[in-house]
Each structure stands twice: as C-alpha cells, then as structure tokens.
Amino acid sequence: MRHWLVKTEPDTFSLEDLRRESPALWDGVRNYQARNFLREMRCGDVVLIQHSSCKVPAIVGLAVVSEIALPDPTASQPDHAGFDPRHVADLEAGKPPRWLAPRLAYLRPLSTTLPLSRIKAAPPMAESHLVRRARLSVMPLNENEIACIASLAGESLMP
DNA sequence: GCCAACGTTGGC
DNA sequence: GCCAACGTTGGC
Structure with missing residues (x-):
C-alpha cells in the first residue's frame, strides 16, 4: 500500500466536496508526470x-483510491477547459487514454490541518517531490516522508 | 495580484 | 530536435 499526495483548489473542489460526493472522480490532471503517477495508483492506496x-x-x-486509471471524461468534453482532441483520438483508435482519473473515496480529515510551510521546512522532506518539483499536482510519498508528515500531524496516516 | 518555476508549443 | 515565446501553477 502506497501513499500519495494530491493538490486541489478548495474553491473548485475541497475536501468537504469530496466528503459529500465520495467516491469522486479525481479528474482534470493535465500533466504527464502527474498522469504517470495516477497510472501507478492502486486500490487501497492512501491519498x-x-x-x-x-x-x-x-x-x-485523507482519501483512499477506490478505482484506478479511468479515462478522464472531461478530456472528451469540447466545452470543458480540459478538453483534449488527442485524448479523443486515442480512444477512437483503441489506444490507452491519454488522460486518466482515479476515483477517490473520502476517509477523514486531519485532526488539525498541516500547513505546507511546516512540511516543507522539515529536513526529511528536503528531497521530496513536494519540495523539489514545483507545480506537480500528484506525487508519491516514500516511507520517510510519510513518517515525517505523520509526526508533524501528530496522528497516523494509515487507513 | 505578483512572479518564479517550469511545462508546452511551434517555427526553424 | 533545438529553443524562444508563451501559458499555467501555486506559494507568497
């Protein structure tokens, strides 16, 4: 079981939105590195x-992955900001979809939210994707990083 | 709202 | 296939 971190703008789709709509399709990712990470997600992984x-x-x-690697329907909608004709062409050609979305099930809130500034300042995070890769919206966390974040949060990050 | 980081596009 | 121009992300 792996841990992932995903970013979302609360004005657009917040944790509370996920709670209400759970399980929700995590759509709209349009970055190849992030897409490749989405492809690696497995059911039961913690997000x-x-x-x-x-x-x-x-x-x-926290959320948990409940379905994996679904074609992102927003990439097929011409009126959607995330529309990508190459995605539609891939599907029509029987190729794997260019843009993917997992489905995430709401798990629980942290007992106290953990500011990014605190996480980034922690020495074990220095080499993390979070610190080193600006703008990446989906990323894996390794054991050290999970332990560090759990310690800062003062609670378990297990499902 | 600024702007640095950095991914994408397209001319060559 | 290089790389300048351009667009977007996202912390501050």
Missing part, C-alpha cells in the same frame, strides 16, 4: 489531500 491556491495551503485530510 493525502492538499488544499492549494488558498489562504493557508495545507494537507487537510
């Missing part, structure tokens, strides 16, 4: 939900 582009960017709660 840390991070609010971004908001007052206090922070990890706010």
